[in-house]
Amino acid sequence: MSAMEPADPYFILGVERNASIDDIKRAYRRLARDFHPDRNPENPEAAERFQEVRAAYDQIGTDQKKREWDALHVNPFQSYGTVGSGPQGFSSLFKQPPQPGQRARPAMRGRDIETEVQISFEAALQGTTADVDFSVDEVCDRCEGDRSFREVCPLCGGSGLETGEDHLATRICPTCQGDEKVPCTKCGGSGRIKDTRRHRVKIPAGVDDGTRIRISGKGGPGASGGQPGDLYVVTRVAPSEVYERRGADLILDVPVTYPEAVLGANVILPTPDGPISLKVPAGSLPGRLLRVRGRGMARLGETARGDLYARIAITLPDRLTEDERDLLETLKEVSSEMPRQHFFPDGMPLEEEELEAES
Numbered sequence: 001m002s003a004m005e006p007a008d009p010y011f012i013l014g015v016e017r018n019a020s021i022d023d024i025k026r027a028y029r030r031l032a033r034d035f036h037p038d039r040n041p042e043n044p045e046a047a048e049r050f051q052e053v054r055a056a057y058d059q060i061g062t063d064q065k066k067r068e069w070d071a072l073h074v075n076p077f078q079s080y081g082t083v084g085s086g087p088q089g090f091s092s093l094f095k096q097p098p099q100p101g102q103r104a105r106p107a108m109r110g111r112d113i114e115t116e117v118q119i120s121f122e123a124a125l126q127g128t129t130a131d132v133d134f135s136v137d138e139v140c141d142r143c144e145g146d147r148s149f150r151e152v153c154p155l156c157g158g159s160g161l162e163t164g165e166d167h168l169a170t171r172i173c174p175t176c177q178g179d180e181k182v183p184c185t186k187c188g189g190s191g192r193i194k195d196t197r198r199h200r201v202k203i204p205a206g207v208d209d210g211t212r213i214r215i216s217g218k219g220g221p222g223a224s225g226g227q228p229g230d231l232y233v234v235t236r237v238a239p240s241e242v243y244e245r246r247g248a249d250l251i252l253d254v255p256v257t258y259p260e261a262v263l264g265a266n267v268i269l270p271t272p273d274g275p276i277s278l279k280v281p282a283g284s285l286p287g288r289l290l291r292v293r294g295r296g297m298a299r300l301g302e303t304a305r306g307d308l309y310a311r312i313a314i315t316l317p318d319r320l321t322e323d324e325r326d327l328l329e330t331l332k333e334v335s336s337e338m339p340r341q342h343f344f345p346d347g348m349p350l351e352e353e354e355l356e357a358e359s
């Protein structure tokens with residue numbers, strides 16, 4: 001079947017625009033008989049004409065269908081006089097009251113559509129653009145959304161019968177079950193078809209996992225003149241391998257050695273803007289947070305950025321060199337540190353040797 005606008009059914013059936021339904025029926029029966037494939041087995045053109053005739057009749061064969069076709073295909077400049085010629089002029093065409101049995105449908109806003117987009121942590125940090133694919137329900141352009149639309153069965157050509165290879169055996173057409181007509185072959189009679197769309201979305205810096213970005217008017221199409229719905233793009237942001245994220249703030253674990261923690265040190269850290277040098281104060285305990293202002297994520301809708309926190313962790317060496325071991329042994333000897341004294345504020349109760357060893 002071609003997707004082109006079919007030719008004028010009045011022309012195909014050879015009747016005037018003002019022909020009665022009876023005239024149309026008579027013309028149709030005569031032509032259908034003349035071009036019927038059974039009568040013209042050797043002539044493929046006849047089969048084509050037969051289909052044309054059926055399709056034409058399908059468009060204007062009843063009062064209702066004829067009225068609808070006429071309303072859609074009328075040429076106002078020929079049939080209705082000049083534009084603006086009084087109350088029956090051009091504009092009245094567009095203000096026809098609903099026909100009996102036919103309700104004016106209210107304008108319906110299209111559906112909102114939600115889709116997800118996966119982005120890297122770095123893309124969320126910088127902002128990016130992403131192509132998002134999503135599907136919308138479009139009104140079927142073949143039946144124009146009319147679920148009662150029927151068309152000539154493509155398998156049997158509208159005869160309701162299927163002819164076998166030998167041109168003799170016939171049986172009820174399995175596609176239309178002998179009805180000669182089938183629901184719209186494009187949408188299966190649902191009146192809607194899924195259309196896949198792609199939209200390029202600008203993703204601002206600072207989006208988080210689950211941020212919804214609204215793109216106005218890019219959702220499902222409206223019906224009866226209604227506005228289209230909106231498209232919501234939900235960002236799925238991959239976690240960073242380096243930073244822990246708390247909203248717009250970032251936390252970076254910074255391992256330092258025991259001497260660095262005790263004596264203080266300057267350490268070089270990565271930040272979203274490149275490396276910086278940070279002073280770790282002497283006596284920093286594990287878990288201490290050192291704030292680096294303004295080096296976090298962008299805050300959506302704000303100019304100020306979040307902060308970066310360096311979280312101190314203390315490492316222990318995997319193995320020791322001889323020198324290291326000697327120095328640590330010496331440190332242990334000379335150390336006056338008593339880190340567990342607070343367990344026994346009244347003084348240590350027993351000498352170490354007298355206690356049962358637990359390990």
Ligand SMILES: [Zn+2]
Nearest residue numbers: 140143184187
């Ligand atoms: Zn359809």
Ligand SMILES: [Zn+2]
Nearest residue numbers: 153156173176
């Ligand atoms: Zn059929």
